[in-house]
Amino acid sequence: MTDHNALATGSTADDAPELLTTPLDAEHRALGGKMVPFAGWSMPVQYPSGIQAEHRAVREAAGLFDVSHMGEFHVEGPEALALVLKVAVNDASQLDVGQAQYSALCTPSGTLIDDLLVYRTAPDAFLLVVNASNRETDWAWISKHAEGMDLDLSDRSEDTALLALQGPKAEAILAPLLEPDVDRAAPGGATPVPTPDLSELGYYRFTHARVAGVPALVARTGYTGEDGFELYLPWSGGVAVWRAILEAGEPHGILPAGLGARDSLRLEVGYPLYGNDLDREHTALESGLGWIVKLGREGDFVGREALALQKASGVERRLVGLRLEGRGFPRPGYPVVTMADEDGAEGGEGGEGGEEVGEEVGVVTSGTVSPSLGEGIALAWLPTELAAPGTRVAIRVRDRDLPATVQRPPFYTGGSIRR
Amino acid sequence: MARIPDDLFYTEEHEYLKATDEEGVYQVGVTDYAQGELGDIVFLELPAAGDSFSHMETFGTIEAVKAVSDLYAPVSGEVVAVNDALEDDPSLVNSDPYGAGWMVRMRVSDPSELDALMSPDAYRELVGED
Numbered sequence: 201m202t203d204h205n206a207l208a209t210g211s212t213a214d215d216a217p218e219l220l221t222t223p224l225d226a227e228h229r230a231l232g233g234k235m236v237p238f239a240g241w242s243m244p245v246q247y248p249s250g251i252q253a254e255h256r257a258v259r260e261a262a263g264l265f266d267v268s269h270m271g272e273f274h275v276e277g278p279e280a281l282a283l284v285l286k287v288a289v290n291d292a293s294q295l296d297v298g299q300a301q302y303s304a305l306c307t308p309s310g311t312l313i314d315d316l317l318v319y320r321t322a323p324d325a326f327l328l329v330v331n332a333s334n335r336e337t338d339w340a341w342i343s344k345h346a347e348g349m350d351l352d353l354s355d356r357s358e359d360t361a362l363l364a365l366q367g368p369k370a371e372a373i374l375a376p377l378l379e380p381d382v383d384r385a386a387p388g389g390a391t392p393v394p395t396p397d398l399s400e401l402g403y404y405r406f407t408h409a410r411v412a413g414v415p416a417l418v419a420r421t422g423y424t425g426e427d428g429f430e431l432y433l434p435w436s437g438g439v440a441v442w443r444a445i446l447e448a449g450e451p452h453g454i455l456p457a458g459l460g461a462r463d464s465l466r467l468e469v470g471y472p473l474y475g476n477d478l479d480r481e482h483t484a485l486e487s488g489l490g491w492i493v494k495l496g497r498e499g500d501f502v503g504r505e506a507l508a509l510q511k512a513s514g515v516e517r518r519l520v521g522l523r524l525e526g527r528g529f530p531r532p533g534y535p536v537v538t539m540a541d542e543d544g545a546e547g548g549e550g551g552e553g554g555e556e557v558g559e560e561v562g563v564v565t566s567g568t569v570s571p572s573l574g575e576g577i578a579l580a581w582l583p584t585e586l587a588a589p590g591t592r593v594a595i596r597v598r599d600r601d602l603p604a605t606v607q608r609p610p611f612y613t614g615g616s617i618r619r
Numbered sequence: 620m621a622r623i624p625d626d627l628f629y630t631e632e633h634e635y636l637k638a639t640d641e642e643g644v645y646q647v648g649v650t651d652y653a654q655g656e657l658g659d660i661v662f663l664e665l666p667a668a669g670d671s672f673s674h675m676e677t678f679g680t681i682e683a684v685k686a687v688s689d690l691y692a693p694v695s696g697e698v699v700a701v702n703d704a705l706e707d708d709p710s711l712v713n714s715d716p717y718g719a720g721w722m723v724r725m726r727v728s729d730p731s732e733l734d735a736l737m738s739p740d741a742y743r744e745l746v747g748e749d
Contacts, residue, residue, distance in 0.1 A: 234658075252659045529682040
């Protein structure tokens with residue numbers, strides 16, 4: 201038995217002692233978590249129950265993820281909104297206080313520096329949540345654009361623990377743990393301060409509360425396609441909240457879940473991952489993020505001109521979903537090739553590109569066998585003429601070309617996510 | 620800790636050979652350590668009975684969630700039986716690698732190749748569980 205992937209054997213977090221650790225490190229180890237290096241952090245890829253069991257727990261009950269490696273930047277001050285509008289492509293001016301949006305940082309040529317979440321915590325204050333792998337790049341980029349602006353920018357990534365409680369039972373597990381955050385009571389507001397009612401908290405909305413006594417920003421967001429919450433906590437409070445949620449969730453069937461399940465869950469609903477599917481070589485439009493690029497909004501932003509030009513001229517390649525027709529396990533880096541259609545013509549959809557059968561035309565960026573569907577699913581780059589849903593191509597799985605069909609994600613549509 | 624039974628032969632590729640009731644026929648699978656490192660196994664590609672392989676030739680693959688791995692013939696010989704139960708339930712390799720999770724039975728064509736396999740103690744040393 202020989203591995204083609206360093207994740208499988210030999211490469212553990214213990215081989216790289218310089219890694220950062222989250223406040224939950226000892227909890228993960230006590231639970232038998234398999235620690236691996238990820239974006240400079242030691243993170244659990246799975247616990248003894250295994251990736252598939254953790255995946256199913258999130259789909260059917262609940263899972264608890266430590267995602268404290270994510271980066272948290274705070275932007276505060278009179279020009280906070282102006283900075284967010286300058287660097288992030290979505291329209292942050294449309295956010296209410298207590299609302300979040302998905303956005304992206306682009307280069308002047310429109311390619312992706314990172315994708316991120318933008319939370320409006322006050323009229324003049326935003327929380328930007330970025331990928332751990334891009335934290336330093338993003339910080340330098342945002343800082344450069346903030347020069348001379350009237351605002352404070354702070355990186356609180358290593359003061360902020362982040363837990364994601366995801367699954368259809370998430371609200372039932374979390375609600376009994378909430379108490380009012382009296383320190384955040386509005387002057388002259390209700391007395392006593394009411395406990396936030398999670399049933400009233402909409403998707404991509406957030407509130408403040410104490411969870412197991414720890415002050416938390418409680419957001420109805422996630423990366424799994426299920427209902428659930430992300431809890432931003434002081435670093436020192438992470439352990440208490442982690443333990444309280446696992447204890448409260450036990451009767452509901454909660455499992456601690458690692459990066460492995462997080463990856464298969466997000467892929468089933470077609471969420472791209474920076475570093476796999478998104479990168480600095482491809483624009484936001486090519487990457488399927490056109491829906492967050494608000495070209496017509498107030499305020500110029502980095503990448504706007506290039507993206508407007510590209511929108512007018514059309515993209516030449518697209519990040520698409522692929523579903524294998526037979527048994528097989530697509531993995532990042534596998535080539536996508538043309539295949540003969542039923543008439544024996546080349547390239548599918550009439551073969552407008554004129555490709556030979558078996559010609560490499562794209563590459564898989566993420567792939568797995570969907571635990572929910574039992575079929576191979578993938579995200580891949582393809583030329584636009586082969587990117588229409590229903591187009592047949594093949595994924596070259598080592599020495600064999602396995603037929604696959606372009607499908608618009610999500611692949612899995614049974615999630616409990618609230619829209 | 621991974622189980623490393625004392626009555627098996629081992630390879631550096633984390634496979635094992637186990638004697639069967641039939642002289643010269645050995646059950647082949649992957650070790651408990653290997654299944655633990657691979658994690659959840661999604662499916663396997665195994666040869667057909669009657670196929671012959673020479674030492675270290677690829678005879679199949681394991682598709683696990685985290686990675687794909689080749690299976691190498693630990694000795695030269697002919698496949699005399701394949702564990703069809705793994706088609707429906709590949710997780711048997713995870714739950715019972717030395718029992719219900721066996722992969723093939725091989726008739727060894729050159730018994731001297733058995734001498735080159737690893738002892739349980741040597742394998743324990745390889746995986747750092749000595």
